[in-house]
Amino acid sequence: MNxxxxxxxxxxxxxxxxxxACRKEPTPEPAPAAAQPxxxxxxxxxxxxxxxxELKAAYxxxxxxxxxxxxxxxxxxxxxxxxxxxxxxxxLNQWIEQAKAYDGAPMSAASRRALDxxxxxxxxxxxxxxxxxxxxxxxxxxxxxMYGAGTYCSGEGDAxxxxxxxxxxxxxxxxxxxxxxLEAWQGWHTIAKPMRQDYVRFVELVNQGSxxxxxxxxxxxxxxxxxxPADEFAAETDRLWSQVQPLYEQLHCYTRDKxxxxxxxxxxxxxxxxxxxxxxxxxxxQDWGNLWDILEPYKGVGSLDITATLEKQYQQALGAxxxxxxxxxxxxxxxxxxxxxxxxxxxxxxxxxxxxxxxxNMPKLPDGYWAKTQFIKPLDRDVVCxxxxxxxxxxxxxxxxxxxxxxxxxxxxEEDFTTIYHELGHVYYYLAYNHQPPIFQGGANDGFHExxxxxxxxxxxxxxxxxxxxxxxxxxxxxxxxxxxxxMALAKVAFLPFGLMIDRWRWGVFDxxxxxxxxxxxxxxxxxxxxxxxxxxxRGEEFFDPGAKYHVPGNTPYTRYFLSHILQxxxxxxxxxxxxxxxxxxxxxxxxxxxxxxKFWTMLQHGSSQPWQATLKELTGSEQIDGGAVLEYFAPxxxxxxxxxxxxxxxxxxxxxxxxxxxxxxxxx
Ligand code: X8Z
Ligand code: ZN
Numbered sequence: 189m190n191x192x193x194x195x196x197x198x199x200x201x202x203x204x205x206x207x208x209a210c211r212k213e214p215t216p217e218p219a220p221a222a223a224q225p226x227x228x229x230x231x232x233x234x235x236x237x238x239x240x241x242e243l244k245a246a247y248x249x250x251x252x253x254x255x256x257x258x259x260x261x262x263x264x265x266x267x268x269x270x271x272x273x274x275x276x277x278x279x280l281n282q283w284i285e286q287a288k289a290y291d292g293a294p295m296s297a298a299s300r301r302a303l304d305x306x307x308x309x310x311x312x313x314x315x316x317x318x319x320x321x322x323x324x325x326x327x328x329x330x331x332x333x334m335y336g337a338g339t340y341c342s343g344e345g346d347a348x349x350x351x352x353x354x355x356x357x358x359x360x361x362x363x364x365x366x367x368x369x370l371e372a373w374q375g376w377h378t379i380a381k382p383m384r385q386d387y388v389r390f391v392e393l394v395n396q397g398s399x400x401x402x403x404x405x406x407x408x409x410x411x412x413x414x415x416x417p418a419d420e421f422a423a424e425t426d427r428l429w430s431q432v433q434p435l436y437e438q439l440h441c442y443t444r445d446k447x448x449x450x451x452x453x454x455x456x457x458x459x460x461x462x463x464x465x466x467x468x469x470x471x472x473x474q475d476w477g478n479l480w481d482i483l484e485p486y487k488g489v490g491s492l493d494i495t496a497t498l499e500k501q502y503q504q505a506l507g508a509x510x511x512x513x514x515x516x517x518x519x520x521x522x523x524x525x526x527x528x529x530x531x532x533x534x535x536x537x538x539x540x541x542x543x544x545x546x547x548x549n550m551p552k553l554p555d556g557y558w559a560k561t562q563f564i565k566p567l568d569r570d571v572v573c574x575x576x577x578x579x580x581x582x583x584x585x586x587x588x589x590x591x592x593x594x595x596x597x598x599x600x601x602e603e604d605f606t607t608i609y610h611e612l613g614h615v616y617y618y619l620a621y622n623h624q625p626p627i628f629q630g631g632a633n634d635g636f637h638e639x640x641x642x643x644x645x646x647x648x649x650x651x652x653x654x655x656x657x658x659x660x661x662x663x664x665x666x667x668x669x670x671x672x673x674x675x676m677a678l679a680k681v682a683f684l685p686f687g688l689m690i691d692r693w694r695w696g697v698f699d700x701x702x703x704x705x706x707x708x709x710x711x712x713x714x715x716x717x718x719x720x721x722x723x724x725x726x727r728g729e730e731f732f733d734p735g736a737k738y739h740v741p742g743n744t745p746y747t748r749y750f751l752s753h754i755l756q757x758x759x760x761x762x763x764x765x766x767x768x769x770x771x772x773x774x775x776x777x778x779x780x781x782x783x784x785x786x787k788f789w790t791m792l793q794h795g796s797s798q799p800w801q802a803t804l805k806e807l808t809g810s811e812q813i814d815g816g817a818v819l820e821y822f823a824p825x826x827x828x829x830x831x832x833x834x835x836x837x838x839x840x841x842x843x844x845x846x847x848x849x850x851x852x853x854x855x856x857x
Contacts (some may be wrong), residue, residue, distance in 0.1 A: 232295035236302045236627070239283050243626040244582050248591075250276055251580045259562055259595060261333050261570040270329040274322050277314035280306070284401060298797070302627040305796070308413040309627075311745050313397030313406060324393040327386045331741035336572035338379030342371070351375065353471070354565065354573060354597055360469055361478040361601070366455055370724060373466035377727075380735030387735060388704045390743075391697055398698075407695035410745050414633050415799040422695075424813065425688060425747060428754050429718075431815030432684050435822055438829035439681050440720050441838035443476065443483060450482045460841025462722035465715075472737050473721045474686040476678040477603060483674065485828070490650060490659075490668030492675050497658050498600035501536065505529035527564075534563040534598035540656060541608045544644050545616055548778070548785025553615065556591050565597035573597035574738040575607050577614030582629055583622030592618050606645045606679070613641020621795030632791075632800035635751025635813075640792070642752060643759040646676070646821075647777040655779075673774060673825035680753055681822065685718035687750030692718070693734060694746070708733055716842040755804075757817035762808045763788060773821045 230238065250272050257269035287303045295303075312328060314321045341350040351372075359372035394406045403409040411418035444463060448456035451467065458464050469478030476483070480493070509525035509532070510517065517525070535558070542553055565573055573596070580591035594611040598604050617640055621629050631637030650662040650672050662668060692714050696702035702710040708727055711734050715721045727733055734740045763784040764776035778784035791807045801811040819826070 232290040232293045232303070233299050235286065235290065236295075236299040236625075239302070239306070240625040240627055242279075244585065246276070246279075247626070248581045251578060255578060255580065255593075255595075257329060257333070258336065258572040258576075259566070261336050261572070266326075266329040266333050270322075270325040273312075273325040273328065277310065277312070277321060277325065278318070280309060281314060281316055281400075298625075298628075301797075302625070305627055307401050308409070311410065312743055313394055313401055313403075313409060315393055315396040316400055320393055320396065324390065324397070327390050327393070328743060331383050331386050331390070331735070331743075332572065333570075334379065334383055335574075335735070335738055335741040337570040338376070340375035340378055342375065352573075354599070357471055360466070360471060361603075364450070364481075366451060366467070369466045373471065374725070376471055377731060377733055377736045380732045380741075381730070383735040383741055384704075384707070384732035387707075387732065387740070394743075395698060405698040405700070407691070407698035410691070410747070411695075415801060425750065428750070428813060428815050429684070429688055432681070432754070432818055435819065435826050436681055436684055437720075437838055438826060438833055439677055440840070441833045441836060442829050443479070445833075445836065446479075446482050458722040458724055460843055461837075462716055462720050462840050462842075464724045465721050466724060468721070472686065473715075473719060474683050475603065476682040477675065479678065480675070483678065485670045485674050486667040489665065490663045490671050492650065492653070492659055492671060494602040494605060494653065494658050495600070498533070498537070498602070498605060502529055502533045502600040505532045505536075527567075530564050530599075533600050534596075537598060537600070537605050538563065538594075538608050538612075541605075541612050541644075543656075544609065544647075544779060545612060547780040548788060549782055550616055550785060550789060551619065553612075554589050554592065556589065557593060557615070560591070561593045562595040563598055571595075571597070572738075572742075574742070575611055577611045577618070579615075579618040579622075579629070582626055583618075590619060590622055606648075609644050609648075610638075610641035613637075613639075613644065616640065617792050617795075620789055620792030623793070624795040624797055628795045628797040630796040632794060632796060632798075632803040633751070634745065634748035635755050636800060636803070638748050638752035639756040639759060640788075642756040643763065643788075645679075646756060646760040647763070647779060649775060649777045652777045652779050669774075669824055670828050673822060673828075676774075677822060677825055680818075683753055684750065685720075687746065687753055689714040689718040690734075690737065690739065690746035691750075694740075705729060713842070716840070720840040720842070751813060754813055754815050754818060757821055758804075758808050758810075758814065759788075761817045761820070773817070774824070 253265075253269045253272040257265040284306050287306055290303060312324070314324055339350050339352050340356065341348060343349050353376060356372040356376045359368055363369055363372075391406075398404075398406045398409045401409070403412065408418050411421050414421045414424075416424075440463065444457055444461060447463065447467060450456065455464070456467070463473065465473055468476055470476065506525060506529040509528040510522065513521045513525055538561075546552055562571065565571065575596040576594065578593045578595065580593065581588060583590050592615045594608075594615065596604070596607065596611065598608065614637060617631060617637055618629070650659060650668070653659045654662050693702065693711055696710060697707070706729070708729050708731050712723065712727055723733075738744070739746050760776075761773055763778045763781075764773065766787045767776070767778040767781035767784040769776040769778070787807060791803055794803050794806075804813070805811045
């Protein structure tokens, strides 16, 4: 996992070291037997140096295999990715075994930390048995491929229509037709059914790998990557959730009311006050920003419609591309003009994001970034569109420059625009810690890696957005403030329980308290408990709804995003202070501030070379993750929501989703 370490992109299946962001990472190839002196011949410090050198040497080939399998999905690329991972994981197991010989041996503090971190370098601990190892990497590559290539077809004959995730998401984003949204939501979830058997086996195999490494199960292993005992870490996540839960419940209450106004009381909620999964504007109900038309507190005050501006920019780019081709252009030429405009706007959006980072004195992205990044969805093959950031060569060696990239299918809308800032956060982290030894090339913990770009998104205040021409003149009023806060809350507050529930489910699956015959039931119980969300139609065990969320087939741990959504407010507050801002937290931006940039970069440079608590303390003065900054930021909105909700019955009955289970209902909370 990633915690600190190297992870590779997400890509493929899971590989090893994961680190960062969305990625998974590979490991190195075994050196020829003769070249491996083995522990007896090496001191601990020499052993760590060799592991670092071999990691770095093997890394480019592994990331290339993964990049190919994520940007060109077919049987061959999956085979190569699986085989590469197989070698990487076997090598990692060998190192972990060899490291045992150094228990109690003299070594530097850095080597001790590096050896401890070896065991946590992958989120996919592999069994030693070579057959099982091969089986595991094949399953992982297959599941990721199924997700990336997932297609829902409806209708027959000439009316047959096939859609992938992007088009189905468009329906949830833009349509307000209850039935069309339901079909899009259900349609996407059909793609996960065939993953169920693979996932059951996957869990058995990674659990065996975890046990061989000395962990109780894979969830316990994931929880042990936080420089504190695993049990304490789990309790920390409960503590953080209890801090922010009241804010979420107010937002939930307000939203339910608005949905009832938009769709009617019957259709606007499910059962005891739960929000219908297909009406939330997002396939997983993790970001409610697309419901702006329904949830905007004061219509048109301080217009924050970034999507509309981006769409306009696309139309302009299209106009230019069409003019270039002249009036009587062929159908083919008009189509090419569209592609050219899509790519141009995607690059403009990325340049805009880069500009925020360079305003903090961070470097420009290397030329190779622009040459090798996947900006938009290719038309001639399946790809994993889920956004990710890649470090292909750990900073390069032998005169090579860093090879960093992102992989997205960018569309001109607000969500993708902020996701670009998120991804560049990963990329700048890579660039900042590239001088560290490979084992320390990771986030302070994985939540840090996820929080960098989002911290910048928090600094995109209405004033900043106006200054870059993305929104029009901003009114200074209480109503404008509430609108701006709501816009941010729909992304950040709505996310919190989602960030928690995914791994609550996986922790249960890994420790056996959730068995395969209850996978879907447990999933919806957790969705109900934490998010207050439910499906509008029964979702029995013939479905495998967890598989419709990328990080489950992609095996990316998810608690990192929950942590990130708390940490980013702490980072933001500290950088605002560094920039000398004294006004209310929500009003601050540190765009263009050199001191904020210096502090930020200093933090990034540490990578995972020291416990995250030390890194956090340097930046914020505290060693604790804490929800206080979230509450401070949203204080005006929370007050406003309380007034709006006064007299309403808030909360929900987290009873089982319809037909999903026969258990007695849990109480209202
Ligand atoms: O997966 C991501 C990033 C890549 S690390 C696009 N995120 C989570 C998600 O989409 O589920 C960012 C926010 C949460
Ligand atoms: Zn990320």
